[in-house]
Amino acid sequence: MKPDLPDVRQTRLDSYVDRYAARTKGMTASEIRALFSVASRPEVVSLAGGMPNIAGLPLDVVSGAVRDLVLDSGPTAMQYGSGQGDPVLREQICDVMRLEGIEAHPDDVVVTVGSQQAVDLVTRVFCDPGDVVICEAPSYVGALGVFRAYQCEVVHVAMDDDGVQPEALEQAIAAVKAAGKKVKFFYTIPNFHNPAGISLSLERRGKVLQICQDQDILILEDNPYGLLGFDGEPMRAIRADDGEGVIYLGSFSKTFAPGFRVGWAVAPHAVREKLVLAQESATLCPPVFSQFAISSYLSRHDWLGQVKQFQEMYRERRDAMLAALTEKMPAATTWTRPAGGFYVWLTLPAGLDAKAMLPRAVTNRVAYVPGTAFFADGFGSQCMRLSYCHPTPARITEGVSRLAAVIEEEFELRETFGPLPPGAGRDYDAPGPELS
Amino acid sequence: MKPDLPDVRQTRLDSYVDRYAARTKGMTASEIRALFSVASRPEVVSLAGGMPNIAGLPLDVVSGAVRDLVLDSGPTAMQYGSGQGDPVLREQICDVMRLEGIEAHPDDVVVTVGSQQAVDLVTRVFCDPGDVVICEAPSYVGALGVFRAYQCEVVHVAMDDDGVQPEALEQAIAAVKAAGKKVKFFYTIPNFHNPAGISLSLERRGKVLQICQDQDILILEDNPYGLLGFDGEPMRAIRADDGEGVIYLGSFSKTFAPGFRVGWAVAPHAVREKLVLAQESATLCPPVFSQFAISSYLSRHDWLGQVKQFQEMYRERRDAMLAALTEKMPAATTWTRPAGGFYVWLTLPAGLDAKAMLPRAVTNRVAYVPGTAFFADGFGSQCMRLSYCHPTPARITEGVSRLAAVIEEEFELRETFGPLPPGAGRDYDAPGPELS
Numbered sequence: 001m002k003p004d005l006p007d008v009r010q011t012r013l014d015s016y017v018d019r020y021a022a023r024t025k026g027m028t029a030s031e032i033r034a035l036f037s038v039a040s041r042p043e044v045v046s047l048a049g050g051m052p053n054i055a056g057l058p059l060d061v062v063s064g065a066v067r068d069l070v071l072d073s074g075p076t077a078m079q080y081g082s083g084q085g086d087p088v089l090r091e092q093i094c095d096v097m098r099l100e101g102i103e104a105h106p107d108d109v110v111v112t113v114g115s116q117q118a119v120d121l122v123t124r125v126f127c128d129p130g131d132v133v134i135c136e137a138p139s140y141v142g143a144l145g146v147f148r149a150y151q152c153e154v155v156h157v158a159m160d161d162d163g164v165q166p167e168a169l170e171q172a173i174a175a176v177k178a179a180g181k182k183v184k185f186f187y188t189i190p191n192f193h194n195p196a197g198i199s200l201s202l203e204r205r206g207k208v209l210q211i212c213q214d215q216d217i218l219i220l221e222d223n224p225y226g227l228l229g230f231d232g233e234p235m236r237a238i239r240a241d242d243g244e245g246v247i248y249l250g251s252f253s254k255t256f257a258p259g260f261r262v263g264w265a266v267a268p269h270a271v272r273e274k275l276v277l278a279q280e281s282a283t284l285c286p287p288v289f290s291q292f293a294i295s296s297y298l299s300r301h302d303w304l305g306q307v308k309q310f311q312e313m314y315r316e317r318r319d320a321m322l323a324a325l326t327e328k329m330p331a332a333t334t335w336t337r338p339a340g341g342f343y344v345w346l347t348l349p350a351g352l353d354a355k356a357m358l359p360r361a362v363t364n365r366v367a368y369v370p371g372t373a374f375f376a377d378g379f380g381s382q383c384m385r386l387s388y389c390h391p392t393p394a395r396i397t398e399g400v401s402r403l404a405a406v407i408e409e410e411f412e413l414r415e416t417f418g419p420l421p422p423g424a425g426r427d428y429d430a431p432g433p434e435l436s
Numbered sequence: 437m438k439p440d441l442p443d444v445r446q447t448r449l450d451s452y453v454d455r456y457a458a459r460t461k462g463m464t465a466s467e468i469r470a471l472f473s474v475a476s477r478p479e480v481v482s483l484a485g486g487m488p489n490i491a492g493l494p495l496d497v498v499s500g501a502v503r504d505l506v507l508d509s510g511p512t513a514m515q516y517g518s519g520q521g522d523p524v525l526r527e528q529i530c531d532v533m534r535l536e537g538i539e540a541h542p543d544d545v546v547v548t549v550g551s552q553q554a555v556d557l558v559t560r561v562f563c564d565p566g567d568v569v570i571c572e573a574p575s576y577v578g579a580l581g582v583f584r585a586y587q588c589e590v591v592h593v594a595m596d597d598d599g600v601q602p603e604a605l606e607q608a609i610a611a612v613k614a615a616g617k618k619v620k621f622f623y624t625i626p627n628f629h630n631p632a633g634i635s636l637s638l639e640r641r642g643k644v645l646q647i648c649q650d651q652d653i654l655i656l657e658d659n660p661y662g663l664l665g666f667d668g669e670p671m672r673a674i675r676a677d678d679g680e681g682v683i684y685l686g687s688f689s690k691t692f693a694p695g696f697r698v699g700w701a702v703a704p705h706a707v708r709e710k711l712v713l714a715q716e717s718a719t720l721c722p723p724v725f726s727q728f729a730i731s732s733y734l735s736r737h738d739w740l741g742q743v744k745q746f747q748e749m750y751r752e753r754r755d756a757m758l759a760a761l762t763e764k765m766p767a768a769t770t771w772t773r774p775a776g777g778f779y780v781w782l783t784l785p786a787g788l789d790a791k792a793m794l795p796r797a798v799t800n801r802v803a804y805v806p807g808t809a810f811f812a813d814g815f816g817s818q819c820m821r822l823s824y825c826h827p828t829p830a831r832i833t834e835g836v837s838r839l840a841a842v843i844e845e846e847f848e849l850r851e852t853f854g855p856l857p858p859g860a861g862r863d864y865d866a867p868g869p870e871l872s
Contacts, residue, residue: 021564113718
C-alpha cells in the first residue's frame with residue numbers, strides 16, 4: 001500500500017471501481033506476474049513454476065480411456081452429474097487415501113475442481129470476514145489468496161525442519177483467542193510443504209492434532225504431494241487419526257494430471273453436506289467427463305507404478321538442485337532439503353531482498369518466486385521458492401549457477417551501497433496459477 | 437422458518453453448527469430433493485429435470501476428438517492452463533456469440549466451470565451482504581441459490597408474455613434506491629426463460645437496456661438457451677448493443693454437452709480482470725481438457741448443424757407438451773407457450789398449491805418442480821415448471837395426462853375441504869443440479 005500514491009490509472013479506467021464488493025478491493029494482479037511473462041521465454045531457466053512434469057504419462061492408455069469413455073458411456077459422461085461427485089470415483093479416492101492410513105467412506109468425499117476449489121469451498125462454508133485462519137509460515141500462495149478473498153485474517157506460525165512448531169501453534173491460538181477473535185481452522189500442508197519443502201514429523205503430527213483437539217480447532221490438511229515422497233512409504237495422514245476434527249484435501253493434479261481439475265475433500269458428515277451444497281451453488285457439479293476419465297485411468301492402469309516413476313524423476317531433479325546449491329551458493333545462503341514434492345525454500349544472506357533482486361535474476365535468465373508471495377503479511381522478503389519439478393537436471397544446475405552469480409553480485413552491491421530501507425519489497429504478491 | 441420448532445436434529449448431529457459462516461446458515465437441502473429421489477424411478481414421468489437430451493451427439497466424432505487430443509497434445513491438454521481460459525477456445529466463443537449480434541474480443545471472455553460458475557464469480561466480485569440483485573419473477577433457481585449464498589437481497593420484477601415489464605423494472609429500481617440500498621445488477625434470462633418459458637421481446641430489450649443505462653444498473657444477461665429457438669434466427673443479445681453495461685453469460689451445456697462444465701462470461705475490460713482473479717482464486721484455472729475437447733469438437737464438426745437437430749428434437753417435445761396441456765388440463769389452468777428452450781410455466785387454478793400437491797403427483801407417477809423454487813421470497817406456490825427437454829413425446833403426453841388427473845382431483849378436494857391456509861408451501865426450496 002502506498003497511501004500517498006492513489007491508483008489513478010485504475011480510477012480512470014474502471015468505471016465499476018465503486019461498485020465492487022469489499023472482498024474485491026484486494027484483488028489486484030501481482031506486479032511480478034508481468035515479470036513472469038518474460039520469464040516464460042525459453043532462454044530463461046524457470047525455477048518459479050509449480051507445474052508437474054507430466055511428460056511421462058502413458059498417452060496411449062489415456063487416449064484409449066477417453067475414447068472408450070465416449071463410445072461406451074458418452075451420454076452419461078457428458079451429462080450433468082452429482083454435486084458431490086461420481087460415486088465410483090469417490091470409492092477409488094478412498095482407496096487412494098488408504099495408502100496414507102485413512103479409512104473414509106465414499107459418502108464423506110466431495111469431488112472438487114482441483115483441491116484449490118476445496119480450499120475455496122471450505123473457506124466459504126466456515127469463514128466470515130475477520131475470522132482467523134492459522135497458517136504455516138510460509139504457506140501456499142493459492143490458499144492465502146482464498147483466505148484473502150473471503151476477508152479472513154491470516155495468522156502465521158513458525159516452522160522448522162520438522163514442520164510447524166507445536167509451541168508456536170499453541171501460542172498463536174491463545175493470542176487469537178485472547179484478542180477475542182475466532183480461529184476457524186488451522187491450514188497445514190504436512191507433506192513436502194509448498195513452498196517450504198519440509199514435512200511435519202510423525203511425532204509432531206500427534207502433538208499438533210492434540211493441540212487442535214484440546215483447543216477445539218478444526219484442521220484443514222492439504223495434501224497434494226503426499227504420494228510423491230522419495231524415501232519409503234507415504235507418511236500417515238493427520239486425518240487417519242481423527243475423522244471428526246480434520247478436513248482432508250487431496251488431488252490428482254500431481255499423481256496424474258492437473259488439466260482435468262479433479263481434487264477432493266473428505267469432511268465430517270455434517271460439513272460434507274454443507275460442502276456439497278456450496279459446490280452445487282458454485283458449479284452445479286464438478287466436471288463429469290474429467291471424473292470419469294480419471295476413474296477409468298485409475299482402473300485401467302498401474303497408476304501407482306506411474307507415481308513411482310514420477311517419484312524417481314522428481315528425486316533426480318531434487319538431487320540436481322541440492323548438489324548445485326551446495327556447490328554454487330555463497331556461504332551465508334541456506335535452504336531446505338525436501339524428501340519429496342517439488343520445492344526448495346532458500347534464505348538469502350541478511351540484507352538481501354528476493355523481490356528486489358528478481359528483475360536482475362530474470363535479466364540473468366533465471367526465475368524464482370520471491371518469498372513474500374507465501375506470507376499474508378509481507379514477510380518473507382529474504383526468502384524465495386525454487387521449484388525443481390519441471391526443468392531437466394541440466395537446466396536446474398544451470399539455473400542454480402546463474403542464481404548464485406546474481407546473489408553474489410547483489411551481495412557485493414549491498415556491501416558497497418548498504419541495505420535496502422526496512423520494509424522494501426513488503427508488498428503482498430499473489431502469483432497466478434502458473435506459479436502455484 | 438418455524439421459530440417454535442428449533443432444529444433439534446441438526447444441533448445434535450452437527451458439532452460444527454456454531455462455527456459456520458453466516459452465509460452457510462441458509463444452506464440447507466430442500467425437502468423436495470428427497471421426493472425427487474423417488475421421482476427418478478423409471479415408472480415416474482419426470483417433467484422436473486432440466487438435463488439436456490444429448491443422446492443425438494455424434495459419439496464417433498467426440499471420441500475421435502478426445503483420443504487425438506491426448507495423442508497430439510496430451511501434455512498441454514492435461515496441464516494447468518490460463519485462469520482466463522484457452523485463447524483458441526475464447527476466439528471460438530466469440531464466433532458463437534456473433535450469431536446473436538455480439539462483437540466481442542477474446543480478451544474480454546473468461547471461461548468458467550459452466551455458466552453457473554460465471555454467476556458465482558460475478559456475484560463474488562460485485563456483491564456484499566445486503567446488496568440487492570433484481571431478478572425476474574420467477575427466476576433461475578441456480579442463480580437464486582448463488583445470490584442467497586452471497587447474502588444478497590433479491591427483488592423480483594413481474595414478467596408477462598413479452599418478458600420482464602419495463603415499468604415494473606423502473607419501479608423496482610426506484611423503490612430499492614429510495615430504501616437506501618444498492619442495486620448491484622439486474623439478472624435476466626432473455627431467451628426461452630428458465631423457468632418461465634418466455635422471451636424478452638426485441639422492443640423490450642431496447643427499453644430495458646435504456647432503463648438500466650439511465651439508472652446506471654449493470655445487466656447480467658444469462659443466455660444458455662439462445663441458440664435453441666424453434667423459429668427463425670437467434671434473437672439479438674442485449675450485449676450486442678452495449679459492451680460496457682452488460683455482462684453476458686454463455687454455455688456449451690445445452691448446445692453441446694454439460695458434462696465438460698464449460699461456460700463463459702464476457703465482461704467490460706476492468707470487470708473481466710477481476711473475474712479472472714476470482715477464477716484463479718476459486719479453481720486456479722477452468723478444466724483445460726474440457727476446453728480443448730470442446731474446441732476440437734467445434735472445429736471438427738458441423739456443430740451448428742447439430743444444434744439444429746437439437747432444435748427439431750426439442751420442438752417436437754414442446755409440441756407434444758402443448759398439445760397434451762391443451763387437451764387435458766382443467767379450464768382454470770394456464771401456461772406459457774415457449775418458442776425455444778426447455779420449459780413451460782404452468783399456473784394452477786386459484787386455491788391450489790403446487791408444492792403441497794407434489795407428493796400426490798409423484799404417487800401418481802409424474803413429477804415437476806413447484807414454483808416456489810424460482811422465487812427468493814416464497815411466492816410461486818400456485819405455479820410449477822414443466823420440462824419437456826428429456827422425456828420422449830409419448831412420455832410427455834402420458835405425464836401431462838397424469839398431471840391433469842392429479843390437478844382435477846386436487847381441485848375437487850379443495851372444493852370439498854376449502855383452500856390451504858395462506859402461506860402454506862411458502863418455504864424457499866432449492867432443488868439440486870439435476871433439476872436446474
